[in-house]
Amino acid sequence: MASLIDGKRGKILVHGGFRYHKNKETAIAIYWRCWRKACGASLKTNVFDINEETPVIQVLHESHHLHVEDEEKILKDRAMHRLKEAVREDATRPIKRAFDAVVRGRHQQGGGDREPLPEFHSVRTLMQRARSTVVPPIPQVCADVRIEGEWANTWLQERFLLHLDNDWGVAVFATDETMQRLQRCHDVYIDGTFRTCPSPYTQFFTIHGKYKQRVLPFVTALLTGKIIGHYR
Template sequence: MYSDDVASIFHFSISTFTPYNISKRCLKWKNFFLKKGKPLLLHESHIYTVERTTTTKLIFRFQNRDCKARCHTNLSMNVFLSLLTIHCHAPHPDRVPALQLKNEIKTRTVMTDESPSSIINSALRTYPLSAAGELPRSDGLSLTIRRQRTTETVDVNGRLPEKLRKMYRDEDFILHEDKKLIIFTTKTNLSILKQNKHWFVDGMFKVCPDDYYQLFTLHAMMTNAIIPLVYGLLIGKSNGDYNQFFEKLFEQDNFQPESIMTDFESGTIKSVKGTLPNVLHKGTF
């Protein structure tokens, strides 16, 4: 592409280029940030991320690292400071609605107490059919909501606020809380657990907040159904991680289960056999 072609695209003369206002051609989503808190820049269906920041400007590069296109703006992101470099591909306008969808979901998550399904359904009402190919998966959107609420709801010490520490019956829901382990349960749940002699445990990893490794759950049989009674956020899956979970649990009461069923995770098995040596252990996939 020749210089005259470049100039015609951006509607200015290269020989007389000066910084120009981009407020009508460049959009910054104030409430949409990447994981590291860096803003995105959208220009003519191209999405840029911050590559570097100086004392006077921001240097953006195209989101797809296969393309070397870059642009420089002032710190307010309303003026281009240099000529935009050329892309080696066509724009991808369908990606823009997908990012706008995530941005709207994040905003509603922070501003309301709506359920994840309600937030997602509301946001999808205005999603264009033409961009259906870029529509994020529903489980991915749910994960975005969980992570956003985790980010926004902890206090400066990383502790959950009071409104999340109680059940609707005003029962305490936090049994133990530190940087390595959080255990969620109630006195009612522990009473049910004590009455049941057959326990079941499970570990889930994809639903866990970023600061923890897994959600570890303890279940019991109730009215012909297996229900979760104790939830633990663990930072790992070692023998010691599970030991701490069971130690904190057994500090609450004299539990005497007769059997416990786990998967074949080695750390779980070692912990169960060590902390519950007289309990029948069963494995399941």
């Protein structure tokens, strides 16, 4: 059964223990060549969308290879492919958490020993690059800030963005539950920092409350110099 995985130079087709890269496409077929230049073996499949997540691939013809199967390399490529997919599936999830989820899944399926994953530090950059393909670019000015869809919700798909005003340069985040708890707090603590604030904002602002003998964060906000100067 043929399948597609990610490679350093684009999609790789895997079939029968060998790897192929796309050679050409016609109206009736896609032609593939063995990844090893010295081999020259070819493969012919039906026409399908190479960017589709799970395309239906039919092998119409294949020729003989001049080398043994690429099993070890294929196992490594599939492991890298799974790590990239884990990041793309939920770009809001921390990269280390996505890596750990892949590791747990492989061991639960009994494939951890056969397909060992590399150490996290060696694939951190690769996973960051994969996430950058699905994460919106960071705006340079507040007028370009758009927080919509999953980016406006928590990981549990609850509303998180309470207010966004690009004219004043302010974005306020809290859930309905945290706002209700904050209303029941008698002691409230407010603080702000400039050091860890993401662009294009200039201050990271937080509101904590003493709730059931614990001080908890309830509201966070991103502010710009315009609104900060207004309240001084």
